[in-house]
Amino acid sequence: MFKNRFKTLICFTVALVFILPDLCCADYDYIDINSPSMRKIPLAIPVFKSIASNSTEARFSKKASDLLAETLDFTGYLNIQDRKAFLSDPQKDGITTQSINFQNWTVIGSELLITGGVLMKGGTVQMELRLFDTFKGTLIVGKRYKGGMIHQRQMIRRFCSEVIYHLTGNKGFFNSKIAFVSRNSKRKEIYVCDFDGYGSKRFTFINSISFFPSWSSDGNRLAYTSYKNGKPDIYIQSFTEKQIYQINKKGINMTPSWAPNTDALAATLSFSGDQEIYLLTGKGKVIKKLTNNRGIDISPTWSPDGKRLAFVSDRAGSPQIFTKDFRTSRVKRLTFKGKYNTQPSWSPKGDKLAYTGRGNGNLNIYVIGVDGKGLAQLTQNSGSNESPTWSPDGSLIAFSSTREGPSRIYVMTAYGTDQRRLLAMPGEQTNPKWSPEVNN
């Protein structure tokens, strides 16, 4: 009897051991692939076809296709493939769906393909650009642009916006700009450049210290802090109109931050004898007080829906980031790691905040979920990294860093990869602020 029972037991157990896992995992024992090898999608951009095939046109084609490759590479999630690997030449094979042998592209791993054709007539350039899904062999988007030779960059950027829109569903950042501060000796002035560092222009001519720029939602105005009158005051200045508004109350007036889609901004004023964050009109009139706490309350940043505000406060004994929910008026501490967390910047998708934290004596960029979870350090062992600011689509973060000596502006993906310098100019650059994506 003992033996019998023993046998049954063994059979039973063995059966269970073998059957149970099968029951849990349906029919197959799946092998996990839980980390893609490539986080960038392979995209082939052969040199555009020169339709009249003369040398100026060919030169223009090469330049335009390189610029397209460079611009799309900037996104950080497309891998522009080396042209040396290409098996077909659209110059000979054609640029339309019918004339492309997509196998030539899939076999070298391209998932996307952009072909272009350039025709120059007199002073005008006609460019047709097409984005293909190589695996399906279908056209995703095709556009034709006409303009002068000087409009090359504009045409390319416009098509890049189309590409990104068709791939991701958002508008990208190819029409956005970055405001930043450049220091020469003791003076700090505000400059503005394109998202890729191209075409930087000086915005302020104050010959003093001017910093902390903030973009209005329409991208038409900048608010900033300046010592124009010997102490930190806030100035609100338009790109198109001459009128400048000032907030020059007693004490400091600093860190303006434009509220999303309204003509109002939050800023720190200390006229009451204590630094508090206030809501102000676009013309600088105080609407109401947003924080109420003895001590430092600075650097407001709005959630994209305008319903919450994050800011820096020393109410916990050290500078930490707090959020205030206007619906409940509740203030919550967000950061707990480290004793120095400042410069919060709310992501355009609303789910995360980037900020500057201090650990081991160095400042670094961190990202944290709005719920306080998912803390990630994005920079390390590379000097002092400060002032994170999100691209309007939330895919990139610009910041300043002293990794190469003097402070410069850098860009990385929202995951901290692909860190690269944005621009090179004399002096020191700090305080980058990415504009919203504006249609033009």
Add this chain to the structure above:
Amino acid sequence: MRKNGFKILGLLFVAFALIFTASCMGKFAYDPSVKTSLSEEEARLVAEGGSEMFTNDDIYFAFDSSMLSQEAKHTLLRKDYYMKNNMGDSVTVEGHCDERGTNEYNLALGERRAVSAQKYLVNLGIDASRLETVSYGEERPADSGSNEAAWQKNRRAHFVIK
């Protein structure tokens, strides 16, 4: 059992109350180590040093702090003495920080440093209208070095006669 609970609760309450009052007391209690006036010798030095000594005599702070140290308080006595003997002078108190923090926070911290010096002087009897404050954050370091000695020099309140 229940009585014990109440006892413990009561004790806890008393303990907390004691700690609370003690910590509050600290703020108002007389601290014998802080002198309220200068020695004759020092007063003479301040008078001789004049405005030059007044502006070169900064007060210093600890990292991320706007609390006045004993030494700072003593320096402020010299400021007080000078200002009471030069009633025509108005002063701007500049708050400064070292480069290690972020600009925004340092600008705020600089103001708190300037304000705590200003308040101390007002408590000593200087008319508030003679004291203005301005914060420069980390924008105007006294020493441009990147070491502890430089940082120490830069975490300061600086006095300028207008």
Add this chain to the structure above:
Amino acid sequence: MKNNGKAIVHLPGMPGKGPRTMYASFTVSVICHLLFLTVLIFVPGLKIPKRTSHSVIHVNMVARPAKGTPAGTRYRAVLKKSAAKTKKTSEGVSLKTVSAAPKKKAKSINKKPVTHSKSTIEELKNEAEASRPGDVTDAIERIKNQVNETDARRRSVENSDKELAGVEDGVAGGSGTGAGLSVDILTLYTYEIKDLVQQNWAYSEQLADAKSDLQTFLVFEVLPNGEIRDIWFTEKSGNRYLDESAYKAVIKSKPFPPHPVELSRPVVEVPLRFSPEGLLD
């Protein structure tokens, strides 16, 4: 795990309560635990290696021609040509090719494989230069770039480093206790295929516009010559981009290496679960 095992054992023992039954239950429990553990040692090949790196498995399967990265396709084609021309060393070349490609991932783990793979590349370079110098240098350049790219993934590789040790142990233990040799070969073969697919899996969270907790399940059949007979999804993620990216990864990886000779099966089914959760490591 342990509790489950005990529960199973105790249930039938409930009616009789004598000390004898107790004794029996205890013995059975011990035996079952042992059994369970042995099974665990056999099965690990199927479960443990969540983030296997190919280096270990590949070293064992050296006789397979390398495929893998997009550039690899052409690279291999070039090498085949050069190998054909320099016939006497052709076998050697294909062998080395294999170790060169997979070992690039091992670079971050320790330094030895790097020097090895570099020297292999050097050798290849010398051998192939005569036939098609331009292409080979390009290919090598591309491989070098890939090696650099691998750096970015260092952390995940380092993580899998530890697990790798476990896999190695598991495999050794399995064959030691006399498991069928073909089981190991099948497992290794499917894992090699999985590695190739993983190498070709490009997934951008920006394009998916979704959270990383998605997963998609697909199965495909590999014929003895390495061709794919059929692919089907057993469960889709609902995110079209993720599903498509998984499908593309399989298509880009074909043809797979032919079945090992010892493996006598008409078809090998490879079930894969794709989940991008590793993105945020």
